[in-house]
Amino acid sequence: xxxxxxxxxxxxxxxxxxxxxxxxxxxxxxxxxxxxxxxxxxxxxxxxxxxxxxxxxxxxxxxxxxxxxxxxxxxxxxxxxxxxxxxxxxxxxxxxxxxxxxxxxxxxxxxxxxxxxxxxxxxxxxxxxxxxxxxxxxxxxxxxxxxxxxxxxxxxxxxxxxxxxxxxxxxxxxxxxxxxxxxxxxxxxxxxxxxxxxxxxxxxxxxxxxxxxxxxxxxxxxxxxxxxxxxxxxxxxxxxxxxxxxxxxxxxxxxxxxxxxxxxxxxxxxxxxxxxxxxxxxxxxxxxxxxxxxxxxxxxxxxxxxxxxxxxxxxxxxxxxxxxxxxxxxxxxxxxxxxxxxxxxxxxxxxxxxxxxxxxxxxxxxxxxxxxxxxxxxxxxxxxxxxxxxxxx
Amino acid sequence: xxxxxxxxxxxxxxxxxxxxxxxxxxxxxxxxxxxxxxxxxxxxxxxxxxxxxxxxxxxxxxxxxxxxxxxxxxxxxxxxxxxxxxxxxxxxxxxxxxxxxxxxxxxxxxxxxxxxxxxxxxxxx
Numbered sequence: 479x480x481x482x483x484x485x486x487x488x489x490x491x492x493x494x495x496x497x498x499x500x501x502x503x504x505x506x507x508x509x510x511x512x513x514x515x516x517x518x519x520x521x522x523x524x525x526x527x528x529x530x531x532x533x534x535x536x537x538x539x540x541x542x543x544x545x546x547x548x549x550x551x552x553x554x555x556x557x558x559x560x561x562x563x564x565x566x567x568x569x570x571x572x573x574x575x576x577x578x579x580x581x582x583x584x585x586x587x588x589x590x591x592x593x594x595x596x597x598x599x600x601x602x603x604x605x606x607x608x609x610x611x612x613x614x615x616x617x618x619x620x621x622x623x624x625x626x627x628x629x630x631x632x633x634x635x636x637x638x639x640x641x642x643x644x645x646x647x648x649x650x651x652x653x654x655x656x657x658x659x660x661x662x663x664x665x666x667x668x669x670x671x672x673x674x675x676x677x678x679x680x681x682x683x684x685x686x687x688x689x690x691x692x693x694x695x696x697x698x699x700x701x702x703x704x705x706x707x708x709x710x711x712x713x714x715x716x717x718x719x720x721x722x723x724x725x726x727x728x729x730x731x732x733x734x735x736x737x738x739x740x741x742x743x744x745x746x747x748x749x750x751x752x753x754x755x756x757x758x759x760x761x762x763x764x765x766x767x768x769x770x771x772x773x774x775x776x777x778x779x780x781x782x783x784x785x786x787x788x789x790x791x792x793x794x795x796x797x798x799x800x801x802x803x804x805x806x807x808x809x810x811x812x813x814x815x816x817x818x819x820x821x822x823x824x825x826x827x828x829x830x831x832x833x834x835x836x837x838x839x840x841x842x843x844x845x846x847x848x849x850x851x852x853x854x855x856x857x858x859x860x861x862x863x864x865x866x867x868x869x870x871x
Numbered sequence: 872x873x874x875x876x877x878x879x880x881x882x883x884x885x886x887x888x889x890x891x892x893x894x895x896x897x898x899x900x901x902x903x904x905x906x907x908x909x910x911x912x913x914x915x916x917x918x919x920x921x922x923x924x925x926x927x928x929x930x931x932x933x934x935x936x937x938x939x940x941x942x943x944x945x946x947x948x949x950x951x952x953x954x955x956x957x958x959x960x961x962x963x964x965x966x967x968x969x970x971x972x973x974x975x976x977x978x979x980x981x982x983x984x985x986x987x988x989x990x991x992x993x994x995x996x
Contacts, residue, residue, distance in 0.1 A: 575903060576903050577902055577903040638902070676902070676905050683907070684907075684909055685906060686905065686906040686909075687903065687905050687906075688903075689904050689905070689906055691904050694893050695891075695893075695900065695904060697897075698895070698896070698897035698900050699897070699900065699903060699904050701897040702898070702900070702902060702903070705897075705898070
């Protein structure tokens, strides 16, 4: 049974967590994620879930407690944003390398400094190389759906990796949205019971986890993590197809919006994809063949799917809501240009940094991007590879 | 190119091997380096980390076994309540045994010196 409800992104994620009913949640409040944990802890207090809630003293401890719980055989979760994720940094790598299926929503927020509480993707991008799976959500519906699927992806025997479910701070987390939620029983059956194959509390099969690993084994174990990431691409698609059966909404690694015949395309993550799709629709009425590519999964990077989706496009703009300070553009720009290089199609790829620290991305900004792309397509000339959208300059 | 099938992707549960060898390929090793065999630190020889080694003086030793009790690495081997030997394959040369010995029956000797003596003996032979 599906029910239409009005919820904020945070409420939707908390609702998903309630229906998943994890064994352990260890978390610390941080804006704009606080509500997720606050709402979830009320579910714990009201006896609506069986979860052991650990109110830890920092995000470093939050992920550490989740690691301990997961290593002990529990289905464990945490949640965070921005500085919290930064403080969690070292332990996120450990969760990934220990192959622990911890699911954790990250409500994307700019990193200090200057101190700021609003949306950009610098927090998630800081951990793109940590070995966790990163899923991005355009709206509350996707955040809810991604949370439920993340459990199955993380716990799949071929994967066994942490999954970070991203959504935009305030834009998605605090805005009221209409979405369809599933009933408790359906979610319960979909996520199933977690059956760990290796866990510390298994007295019959004693094991040692998180062991010291020298130059003679570390490299091999890192290679194993790559293999798990490769496997994750297939599993994410499998879980997406299965999720469609209970929800009517199918998910893959990317969303290709009007790309079949597109001349120009924008590549963008999270909520801004909605803005871009709206602009593309409008431009299509004016005869401009505009399309949008939204990577749903950023790590592992869906290179083949993106290459296939963009192969016939003439000019592409990658929109990054994070800086790398490489002076060569944002993080996703490097990935996308790299992906298109082997096609030898002379696709022009440019980069726009936008929305840092919560700066609004307006329709006219995206219109400007498409106009620039049309000019590049017509002239074959790129004047500036990396530009800033909505910056006073 | 792929020598490992999809069945082997679940590294760890399919390869709960007890004998980890240093020549094993990445897909032969247990997932995440999990160890399924208790006490396997014994098979990992750490003695070559040592720069100074404890040398036992049989004449002075009173077999109080303070060294055996204090050794942080179980590298003092005792038998029938008496000192038997040092386990040089695992002793890292911390010197705690020499420090706690009440009768100074343990000397800490530089590994370089021991090497030199060995070399000299070789030359004589």
